[in-house]
Every structure is written in structure tokens, then in C-alpha cells.
Amino acid sequence: MNMNDIKQFKVVLLGAGNLATSLGLALVKSGFSVEQVYSRTLEAAQTLANVLNASAVSCLDELSNSADVYLLALKDDALPGVIQQVCRLNPHAVYVHTAGSVPMSVFNNLAVNHGVLYPLQTFSKQKPLDFDSIPCLIEGANAFSQDVLWRIANALSKNVHLASSEDRRVMHLGAVFGCNFVNLCYTLANETLKSRGLDFELLLPLIDETAAKVHRMGPLEAQTGPAVRKDKKVMQGQMQLIDDADRRRLYELMSEMIHKLANK
Numbered sequence: 314m315n316m317n318d319i320k321q322f323k324v325v326l327l328g329a330g331n332l333a334t335s336l337g338l339a340l341v342k343s344g345f346s347v348e349q350v351y352s353r354t355l356e357a358a359q360t361l362a363n364v365l366n367a368s369a370v371s372c373l374d375e376l377s378n379s380a381d382v383y384l385l386a387l388k389d390d391a392l393p394g395v396i397q398q399v400c401r402l403n404p405h406a407v408y409v410h411t412a413g414s415v416p417m418s419v420f421n422n423l424a425v426n427h428g429v430l431y432p433l434q435t436f437s438k439q440k441p442l443d444f445d446s447i448p449c450l451i452e453g454a455n456a457f458s459q460d461v462l463w464r465i466a467n468a469l470s471k472n473v474h475l476a477s478s479e480d481r482r483v484m485h486l487g488a489v490f491g492c493n494f495v496n497l498c499y500t501l502a503n504e505t506l507k508s509r510g511l512d513f514e515l516l517l518p519l520i521d522e523t524a525a526k527v528h529r530m531g532p533l534e535a536q537t538g539p540a541v542r543k544d545k546k547v548m549q550g551q552m553q554l555i556d557d558a559d560r561r562r563l564y565e566l567m568s569e570m571i572h573k574l575a576n577k
Contacts, residue, residue, distance in 0.1 A: 413485030
């Protein structure tokens, strides 16, 4: 591995999903060479490999044993089994996973040089992102691994941070609250409007302003609505519009929590 020019690293990318696609594109854009793309289905591997000018494989036995970095952007539950096989390929390589909630210790006793590169963002194949401002949380098992990860991450982003496995778990939980659960609320809002033939796009200016406000003030200070004031008449009227019992419970629980946090 030529440490003087990290962009000469030979990279093998395992995964062809949302994160792997965005990460592969960012690597190539930053000047790295992705030599192989692995996916369980050859079609998925080939689709991404074509874009990255790489070769595609769908069998772990076909992976190159001469790569400098093996980058695993796979589902969390697939990592332990794949790591067991991949880490046998090259004892001198750095093995890296990209998961938020999987500890670095998943590599223990399998690879000397290993670590984590966790991009803290939501990814979709349909919407390529500029990695430049994406927070990249890294952790290395030793000084060499951390140096390699630091160099790669800084080539991709200007927002790189060291983070332990425990810190990363907490960040991932925060991301679930701040992104996945919020998307659920958008889905429920969309379905509520659609039940009356109303367009979800009417809410977009409100959604945009809500997101913009937390850049200027804390999320608690930005909170508004009937739950903050505990406006029982409004809240009871809205509850009557909700037919589904689970959604009513969710409305009640979230309203109670909003009021408690706003008035503690």
C-alpha cells in the first residue's frame, strides 16, 4: 500500500445498495479506483460496477486477494458472516465496515488492520449526494488503520470525526429519531391528506421551514402546535379524525411528550 498517494489504493467495494452506490460514486469522484463490486446478485453488482468502471462479482470466492482496502457497505446482519470470509483474503489489507450500530469488534481476531467509516446521512440510489459536507465518523483498530481511514474520509468529506463504537451507536439512534421516524410522520401526514383528496405538496413549505428553524434554534425551542399549549379542544377534535387505533395512540403519546418537554 502506497501511503504517499492514497488514491492509488486498490479498493474492493462489497455492496450495491443505496449506501454502497453513493459511496462508490464519491470514491471515484475523489480519484480512487474501485476495482471490484460485490453483491449477492450479479445484476446489482454489474449495474454499479458499470458506473464505477469496475468488475462485478456475486461470489465471495471471486474477490481479489490483492486489494488494499475492502469496504463493506452491507446490511448489518450480513456483516459477521461476510467478514469471516473476506478477512482471509489479504492479511495486509485494511477491512472497513460502514454500519452505525455494528461495533468495530466484529473484526476482532479476523483482521489486524480494520475499522469503521460511517457516513451519517440518508442515501437513495435515485438521489446522488455530494459527500463534501456529510459527517463521516471513523474509528481505527490501530494507528495505521486509523491513518488510512482518516485519509480516505478526508478525501471524501470536509466533515470527518473520530468516534468510538459506542458514540456511533448513539449517533445512529439519534439518526433514527431525526430521520426514519420523521419520514414515518411524513408518510402519515401524506395519507391523512390523501384521505380527503388533498395534495401533500401543500405541506412542503411547512416542512422546509420546520427543518430550517432547527439550524437557527434548538429543536425544542422551535416546537409549536396544540400539544405545546395543551389545547385539549383542538387535540380532541383531531383525535376524532383518526380512525386507526395505533395512530391515535401515537398521536396521544407524541402530544404528551411534546407538552412535557416544552413545559418541564
